Amino acid sequence: MPAPKPKASRVLLVASAALLSLSSTVPAAFAAPTPSTTATPSATPPAGMSTVGGTRLGQPGTQVNLAAGVPVLPKDITGRSWIVSDAESGEVLAAHNAHWRLPPASTLKMLFADTVLPRFPKSTAHKVVPADLAGIGAGSSMVGIKEGQTYTVHDLWLGVFLRSGNDAVHVLSAMNGGVEQTVRDMQDHADELQALDTHVVSPDGYDQPGQVSSAYDLSLFARSGLQKKDFREYCSTVRASFPGDTTKNAKGKSVRGSFEIQNTNRLLSGDTDVPVYQGIAGVKNGNTTNAGATFTGVAERNGRVLLVTVMNPEKKEHNEVYKETAKLFDWGFQAAGKVTPVGELVPPRGAATSGASPRATAVGKDGGASAKPVAAASANGSGGVGVALGIAGGAVVLLAGAAFLVNRRWPLPDLVRRRTRP
Numbered sequence: 001m002p003a004p005k006p007k008a009s010r011v012l013l014v015a016s017a018a019l020l021s022l023s024s025t026v027p028a029a030f031a032a033p034t035p036s037t038t039a040t041p042s043a044t045p046p047a048g049m050s051t052v053g054g055t056r057l058g059q060p061g062t063q064v065n066l067a068a069g070v071p072v073l074p075k076d077i078t079g080r081s082w083i084v085s086d087a088e089s090g091e092v093l094a095a096h097n098a099h100w101r102l103p104p105a106s107t108l109k110m111l112f113a114d115t116v117l118p119r120f121p122k123s124t125a126h127k128v129v130p131a132d133l134a135g136i137g138a139g140s141s142m143v144g145i146k147e148g149q150t151y152t153v154h155d156l157w158l159g160v161f162l163r164s165g166n167d168a169v170h171v172l173s174a175m176n177g178g179v180e181q182t183v184r185d186m187q188d189h190a191d192e193l194q195a196l197d198t199h200v201v202s203p204d205g206y207d208q209p210g211q212v213s214s215a216y217d218l219s220l221f222a223r224s225g226l227q228k229k230d231f232r233e234y235c236s237t238v239r240a241s242f243p244g245d246t247t248k249n250a251k252g253k254s255v256r257g258s259f260e261i262q263n264t265n266r267l268l269s270g271d272t273d274v275p276v277y278q279g280i281a282g283v284k285n286g287n288t289t290n291a292g293a294t295f296t297g298v299a300e301r302n303g304r305v306l307l308v309t310v311m312n313p314e315k316k317e318h319n320e321v322y323k324e325t326a327k328l329f330d331w332g333f334q335a336a337g338k339v340t341p342v343g344e345l346v347p348p349r350g351a352a353t354s355g356a357s358p359r360a361t362a363v364g365k366d367g368g369a370s371a372k373p374v375a376a377a378s379a380n381g382s383g384g385v386g387v388a389l390g391i392a393g394g395a396v397v398l399l400a401g402a403a404f405l406v407n408r409r410w411p412l413p414d415l416v417r418r419r420t421r422p
Helices: 105-119 153-163 166-175 179-192 215-225 229-235 320-335 385-389 413-417
Strands: 079-086 091-096 125-127 150-152 239-248 254-262 280-288 292-301 304-313
Touching: 079 215, 079 320, 091 320, 105 153, 105 166, 105 179, 105 215, 105 229, 105 280, 105 292, 125 153, 150 153, 153 166, 153 229, 153 239, 153 254, 166 179, 215 280, 215 292, 215 304, 229 280, 292 320, 304 320
Parallel strands: none
Antiparallel strands: 079 091, 079 304, 125 150, 239 254, 280 292, 292 304
């Protein structure tokens, strides 16, 4: 049965564990096998993958419902895995090997941020000690944190999002009880989000044996993180000033220098061969030897908010992951409202009562949603900074025999338009 067409009031089926503590067990039909902690990803997608979000999403190859009026997918998409979804309704418009477990690189930092960011006020100051920077992998991307210097949590998150700094990740992990504790916290949060393809080994996404995620799971992380005001602010920041060394001036007074950092998300900051994408508002990029290039982006046009994740394009041209993401965004904005979804981004386990399905809508044979949302949230008609940076009113509702839902709507265009472009 085709999914209902998006309405002016759409439901974002994502709720954090902090808001809802109720839990339910994922049915065996939707559970993913435990990822191997030693095997490397196969050269081809496995015949059987997780079916979380719909049976079509567990099938190898491209999944899309083409029909009259639906634009044809771009033919030059070479990502080993990709997914196009509506960030608010959760509808998956098209996907290719969506549940293929692959190395995530620094896109895993979205899960790190969604897990750790709420735990420390941004004004909290931390003086870096040598132990904070221990164990950073060789060749890691760094923002330039120095031992003995003091940084605010705000500084550290700018380092994580703009420069993908593994040094900033390790300092925040140290503040969170250490790398091992942070990995456990991230894995627990991934499980709560029903991101069952993900196995966390390092908090920064650095290549490690057995560290895997999927295009589907990365989209879940982005969707959950984007509910948080600070997450949206950091991931959409193009450039910022970062604290440098402390030196003595001519009068012998200690002076803290600074330097500019720029976001390495090329759809946000632009590059010689990649223009800034219209409506882009984040989220996170990555690149390692094993993972290749990975990227999850969010963009808004005409009130429609889409998520696109692309993992490891086979075509190795400069900025290829951004070029393919832009093409999939273009297709998604043209196809949204016309194409029947092939699945959905599921809500967290805690978003359902113990007696209800962990998914807020049923998945039909074609992988599309076959039931209407339990409740809908009205969009706030006012614009401006307050709307762009605020989370629209979320009301927890309980209907007889139905799941708990947190209804949210978070318009993003002002978050983009306010930013100075290169």
